[in-house]
Amino acid sequence: MSAGSKTPAELLSGYDGPPLRIMEVCGTHTHEIFRLGIRRLLPPQVELISGPGCPVCVTPVGFIDEAVWLALEQGVTIATFGDLVRVPGTELSLAGARAQGGKVQVVYSPLDAVDYARQHRETQVSFLSVGFETTTPASCLAVEQAQRLGLGNFSLLTANKTMPNAYQALKGSADVFLYPGHVHAITGTGLCEDLAGQGVSGVVTGFTAGELVSALAVAVTKSREGRPFFYNAYPRVVTRAGNPAAVKLMDRLMEPCDSEWRGLGTIPGSGLRLGPDYAAYDARLKFHMPKITGRANPACRCGEVLQGKCKPSDCPVFGKVCTPQHPVGACMVSGEGACSAYYQYGGDLT
Numbered sequence: 399m400s401a402g403s404k405t406p407a408e409l410l411s412g413y414d415g416p417p418l419r420i421m422e423v424c425g426t427h428t429h430e431i432f433r434l435g436i437r438r439l440l441p442p443q444v445e446l447i448s449g450p451g452c453p454v455c456v457t458p459v460g461f462i463d464e465a466v467w468l469a470l471e472q473g474v475t476i477a478t479f480g481d482l483v484r485v486p487g488t489e490l491s492l493a494g495a496r497a498q499g500g501k502v503q504v505v506y507s508p509l510d511a512v513d514y515a516r517q518h519r520e521t522q523v524s525f526l527s528v529g530f531e532t533t534t535p536a537s538c539l540a541v542e543q544a545q546r547l548g549l550g551n552f553s554l555l556t557a558n559k560t561m562p563n564a565y566q567a568l569k570g571s572a573d574v575f576l577y578p579g580h581v582h583a584i585t586g587t588g589l590c591e592d593l594a595g596q597g598v599s600g601v602v603t604g605f606t607a608g609e610l611v612s613a614l615a616v617a618v619t620k621s622r623e624g625r626p627f628f629y630n631a632y633p634r635v636v637t638r639a640g641n642p643a644a645v646k647l648m649d650r651l652m653e654p655c656d657s658e659w660r661g662l663g664t665i666p667g668s669g670l671r672l673g674p675d676y677a678a679y680d681a682r683l684k685f686h687m688p689k690i691t692g693r694a695n696p697a698c699r700c701g702e703v704l705q706g707k708c709k710p711s712d713c714p715v716f717g718k719v720c721t722p723q724h725p726v727g728a729c730m731v732s733g734e735g736a737c738s739a740y741y742q743y744g745g746d747l748t
């Protein structure tokens with residue numbers, strides 16, 4: 399980017415163009431922008447809106463209900479990352495299921511869950527596999543490891559999602575997308591270039607203060623040119639080719655499926671589930687799970703927050719009934735959730 403001798407921070411704060419809405423697709427970007435005080439650099443006509451890139455936040459209520467059903471009705475030990483434990487289901491969170499005698503084991507990786515299953519062969523263990531292209535390869539590795547070890551007591555409950563169709567569904571919700579660097583480290587940037595060809599502008603970036611400010615400076619500077627653009631502001635990690643080995647692994651074990659996103663509804667082809675060769679590791683098939691449809695708390699506006707249609711502070715229960723200690727919706731539970739970021743770092747900086 400060439401803009402005289404101005405620093406990225408000066409370019410950003412000196413922007414005097416028309417109003418610009420930039421969507422942080424990734425929840426970690428939302429948190430880091432708040433935490434690092436970057437919002438203070440923005441001129442008034444640049445608005446940052448949060449998107450759906452927090453895996454816990456976009457996981458629908460019905461998925462929690464499915465996990466609760468496995469724990470309470472089938473006696474399955476649920477292995478999960480900690481932030482899913484307090485996400486409300488229709489009636490119960492996993493913490494509530496645990497209080498009723500369900501077994502919930504917090505793990506730090508899918509391979510930890512396999513290890514737990516190896517050490518507890520008398521119990522069925524199901525890992526809650528959520529997340530985007532960034533985390534799905536690790537779930538695939540876990541299934542391969544379980545197969546290698548001959549474990550008949552390990553399965554995945556999948557809610558894995560992919561970004562391409564979500565970007566299509568989000569078209570028009572912002573002037574510029576701030577693309578998640580870790581997703582595109584896997585998928586590469588061809589998709590973003592295609593989107594620019596369809597009129598959707600975006601910048602892929604990392605997570606440090608320098609990377610985020612530079613990306614926002616690129617966004618405001620290139621927007622002035624009046625043409626759709628894509629810019630890779632994270633070249634130390636993201637390449638055009640991405641990570642072909644990880645993509646190949648996902649293609650081998652998983653197949654596309656329709657997927658429900660909290661707030662966005664069901665997006666055709668936007669999910670991944672285990673393919674027929676790995677059906678024995680699919681918890682829904684293994685335990686003959688009935689169709690379970692969740693019901694979100696009607697007071698919660700997570701769905702609109704995730705589409706950039708409202709800010710967390712617009713939700714009537716934000717900070718009153720809904721707090722990190724007593725979350726009403728997923729966006730307040732997750733460490734990447736927009737409501738949690740607004741609560742922690744100050745909803746006044748909106």
Ligand code: SF4
Nearest residue numbers: 699700713720727737
């Ligand atoms: Fe949902 Fe709570 Fe956020 Fe409101 S503040 S949208 S209830 S998570």
